[in-house]
Amino acid sequence: MQYVAEQALNALSIGAEYSLLALGLAIVFSVMGLVNFAHGEFLGVGGYIMYAMALFGAGDIWMILPVCLLTVVITAVLLERVAFRPVRRAPATTGLLTAFGVAIILQNVFLMGVSPRPKAVPAVAVLNTTVDIGSFTFTILQFLEAGVTAIAIVLLVVFMRRTKLGLAMRAAAHDFTTVRLMGVRANRVIATAFAISGFLAGLAAIFFIARRGAIDPFMGLLPVLKAFVACVLGGFGSLPGAVVGGLVLGILEVVLIILLPDFLAGLRDAAVFFIIGAILVGRPQGILGKKAELGDKTA
C-alpha cells in the first residue's frame, strides 16, 4: 500500500513534468504549425542561467527561480523573432528542421561557453528534500511538480477561455487567416504562444534540475523527445491531449521501472517508445486526436 502510494505520486510528478513540456510544444504547434524541437534547450537555458547565478554569488533560491523563468520566456520570444519568423509561412518540415538547427546551435553554445562536462547546480536541490507523512516518504519536489503543474494548467485554461488573446489563440489553432481578418495581430498571438511555452518550459526546467542536480549541454534532448512522444500520443496540437499524453507517459515509465528486471533496466526508454509505437498503430491520431478532415490543419 505504502509502496503503491509512493510510486503513484512518483508517476504523477514525472507525468506532470512531461505535461508541462508537452503543453508548451502543443501551444506553439496549434497556433503556428511549428514543431519546436528547440523546446528542450529551454531546459538548458534555465539550467545554465541558474548555474551562472550561483557562480556569481546570487545563490538565493527566491532570486534564482524568477530570473530562471524570465530568462527562458525571453529566450523563447527572442528565438521566435530571430529564427522562426522567417520560416513562418514555410511547410511544417522546414520549420521542424530550422528548430533542429536552433537546438544544435544552443547545445553547442552551452558546450563552448561553459563545459562539455556536466556541472552541478545545487541551488535548487533544496526542493528535493524528503518528508515523512505518517509512514509514507515523499519529496517536496513531487508535491510541487504535481501541484504547480495543476495550477499552471488551471491558469492556462482560464487564460484561454476568459481573455480575448486566449480566444484568438484558440481560434488561430483552427484558422489563422480568419483571426487576422478579425483585426488580431498575428505577431502578438504567436509571441504570446512562445512566451507561454517558455514559461511552462521554465517551470519544467526548475523541476528537472532540482531532480537531477546537474546540467549538461545535451540534457534537453531526451526530455523534449519524450514531450514530443507525449504530444503524438495525446493527439498532436491538442492541449488536453498533451496533458493526458504526458501523464500516460509518466505512468508508463514508472510502471516499467517497477516491472522491468534489473538487467533490462537500461532498455526502459526503448520499451516506453515501443509501447507507444504499438498504441499508435491502433490510434494513429493519438488518444484525444480527431481524424483530420478536408481543410483542417494537420500535423
Add this chain to the structure above:
Amino acid sequence: MDSGRPRRRLWHVEGARTLRSVRGATIIAAFAVGIGLLIMLFGEPYQVRLAVAAYINLILVLGLQIFMGNANVANLAHPGFMGLGAYLTSIFAVPLVIKKTLIPNAPFGLGEVQLGVVSSFVAAVSITGIIAALTGLVLVRLSGIAATILTLAILVIIHGVFVHWVDLFRGTQAFYGIPKVAGIETMMIATALVILVARLFKDSRIGVQLRASATNMLAAEAMGVNIRALRLIAWVLGGVVCGIAGALYAYYLGTVNARAFYFHAAFLTLAMHILGGMRSVTGAVVGVALISVAMELIRHLESGPVILGAQLPDLFGLGSLMLGVIIVLVMCLRSDGLMGGLELDEVLDRHWKRWRRGG
C-alpha cells in the same frame, strides 16, 4: 476502367524515361566518382581516408534521400539502420576465435557462425531490410510531424538495443576484428550503384507518385495513389541503403561502436542532405562534398591552431555549431537547398540549350 492498355501503349515512353534517368545517374555518378579518383591519384593518405568517410556519408545521405526526399517526411532513424548494417555485418563476419572473446554468450547460436565477406554483407543488409519493413509498417500509418517523431523514437530504440543488449552487441564497448576488405575503390563502385538506384527510384512510377503525394496528399490520393504502400517501399529501400552504408563502414574501419550511429551522425547527414537540397540526388552529392570539406577545415580550428603567431583558443563544438547554423540558414534563405530540386544533368541540359540558342 481498363488500366492495362494505356500502360502498354506508353511502354516506349517509359523506356525512354528510364534511359534518361540512367543517363542522368551516370553523369551524377561520374561527378561523384571523379572527385574520388582525383583524390586517389593526387591526395595524401589522410585525404583518401576523408574521401572514404565522405563516400560512406554519401551512401547514408542517399538512403535518407530515397525516403525523405521523395515522401517529404523528415527522417532521423537512418543512423540506426546504418548501425544495424554495421553491427550485423560484424557479427557474421568476425572470425570465430575473436568472436569467442567478444561475445561469448551470443544468442541464437551466433557465436558458432562465421560467414564469408559477401554472404555476411548480404545477410546483414537483408536483416536490416526486414527490420526496416517491420518499423515501416508502423511508420506509414502516421504522416507528417508524427511520423518524424516516430523516426526519432526508432533511432532511440535501436540505439538503446545496441547499448543494452550486451550479449549480442557488446554494449558501449567497441566491436572489433572485422576483416578490413573495403577500400576507396569499393566505396566508389558502391556509391555509383547507389546513385543509380536513388535516381531510378526517383524517376520511377513509384517515385513520381510519391513526390506527387508529398506535394499534395489529397490530390494524389484522389488519383488513386496508395500512399502508404509507396512510403513503405521507399522506407525499406532507404533502410537497405543505410544498411549498406553501415556494412561498408564496418568493412573499412574494422571496428564498430554504437556511438557512431546516434544523434551526431543524424544531424551531420541531415545538414548535408538539406544543404544540397532534399529533392535532388545531385543535392546529396553536393551537400556531402561541401560539408565534408567544411568540417575538416573547422576541425583544425577546433583544436586551437596557431595562426599568424597567435594561439587561438580551443573551440571544441564549433563544428556542430556550424552544422546548426548551416541548417538554420538554408531553411530560412533557400529551403530547397543549393540544387533547388534539380539534378546535375538537368542543369547541364539547361545551360547547353541556352548556350546553343545564344551562340
